Amino acid sequence: MIIYVTTAPGLEDVSAEEVESFGFKVKEVRRGKGRVFLEGDELTVVKLNYLARTVERVLILLRFERFESLDDVYRIVRDIDFSFIKPDQSFAIRPSRVGEHDFTSLDVGRIAGQAVIDSYMESRGVRLKVNLDEPDVIIRVDVINDEIYVGLDTTGDYALHRRGYRIYDHPAPLNPVIASALVMLSQWKCDEILIDPMCGSGTILIESAMMYRNIPPQKLREDFQFTRIWGYELLERVKREVFENDVDLNLVGIERFRKHLIGARMNSDRAGVLDTIDYVQGDATRLCLKKGDVIVTNPPYGLRIARKGIIERLYEGFLESASFASRLVVITAEHKILREKAERLGYRIEEERWVRYGGLNTKVFVLI
Numbered sequence: 001m002i003i004y005v006t007t008a009p010g011l012e013d014v015s016a017e018e019v020e021s022f023g024f025k026v027k028e029v030r031r032g033k034g035r036v037f038l039e040g041d042e043l044t045v046v047k048l049n050y051l052a053r054t055v056e057r058v059l060i061l062l063r064f065e066r067f068e069s070l071d072d073v074y075r076i077v078r079d080i081d082f083s084f085i086k087p088d089q090s091f092a093i094r095p096s097r098v099g100e101h102d103f104t105s106l107d108v109g110r111i112a113g114q115a116v117i118d119s120y121m122e123s124r125g126v127r128l129k130v131n132l133d134e135p136d137v138i139i140r141v142d143v144i145n146d147e148i149y150v151g152l153d154t155t156g157d158y159a160l161h162r163r164g165y166r167i168y169d170h171p172a173p174l175n176p177v178i179a180s181a182l183v184m185l186s187q188w189k190c191d192e193i194l195i196d197p198m199c200g201s202g203t204i205l206i207e208s209a210m211m212y213r214n215i216p217p218q219k220l221r222e223d224f225q226f227t228r229i230w231g232y233e234l235l236e237r238v239k240r241e242v243f244e245n246d247v248d249l250n251l252v253g254i255e256r257f258r259k260h261l262i263g264a265r266m267n268s269d270r271a272g273v274l275d276t277i278d279y280v281q282g283d284a285t286r287l288c289l290k291k292g293d294v295i296v297t298n299p300p301y302g303l304r305i306a307r308k309g310i311i312e313r314l315y316e317g318f319l320e321s322a323s324f325a326s327r328l329v330v331i332t333a334e335h336k337i338l339r340e341k342a343e344r345l346g347y348r349i350e351e352e353r354w355v356r357y358g359g360l361n362t363k364v365f366v367l368i
Ligand SMILES: C[S@@+](CC[C@H](N)C(=O)[O-])C[C@H]1O[C@@H](n2cnc3c(N)ncnc32)[C@H](O)[C@@H]1O
Pocket: 170, 172, 173, 174, 175, 197, 198, 199, 200, 201, 202, 203, 204, 254, 255, 256, 257, 260, 282, 283, 284, 285, 298, 299, 300, 301, 314
């Protein structure tokens, strides 16, 4: 079957590389659309749900087509064979829409829902139950400009960025899927020191530690949508094949505010990695680095936390004091400010890429 995983648009290549690291062959990377396609079976789906760090959802492709109107949406969904749904199971459509259309995502949901009911009635003679709150089967219908993706959601309403360790809620936390991708882009090796000098609630450091200790990102999660279709057997098998280690890592988190540091410790403890992260109250504009240290960070953007002038001074001070670092990976919506300061201070911009993150166009920079 054809499987696709979703991720933050802009990070498709990182997810594709991760998917291939599990031994799966990627068929297509849809850049800018946040989708990576591969072929596989049920075990592939279960492994990706449980082990992939840079993936938001894992879906089984039911149909991908170009379309023009809502009538096409009905026709495309009605043509799908839904006999994998048992007659006593309930379903829900989860629609989404990106682009200019003369209909809403609610219209897509309504039309697609009717198409599923009609298709099942024709093939099995049964009217399927709709349950929008706790469905057994979730069908995602994503309309992106003139394309429509229909997929069986094997992950569920809680996407895979919900790791379960976030006891402390920072006001501007980084999505752990993106945090993992940033660590991968930094090419950090576990014998190097990795510093997040504006660590907030510690997401980047927690994800780094879990990655190198081989702790599954979904270790704390009980339920995936696929268990409602296939049960728990495959999941138990995947869990048995995981071997965690307790390698000691050089991870340092610096943060200005004590309450965030306390929160970062709580989250790290819940994730099982507190013993290998040093958290220090301090200032990102007064770092004492050693040559070769690696920095991965998510500074304030100014939109949510502070004002532009403060951001300019913070970025300048941070980049000045980080000049000993061998590599820096920074994600920010204030990309003009970051680029201007980095260029003026003599950093080489090795990579600069757009990443769509929570309705914001951010950029990820790799600086040397
Ligand atoms: C966008 S948040 C980081 C969120 C973090 N990645 C997480 O997932 O929780 C930026 C953090 O930088 C901290 N910060 C701002 N100025 C700082 C400075 N000069 N030194 C250290 N930390 C600073 C803020 O307090 C805030 O917690």
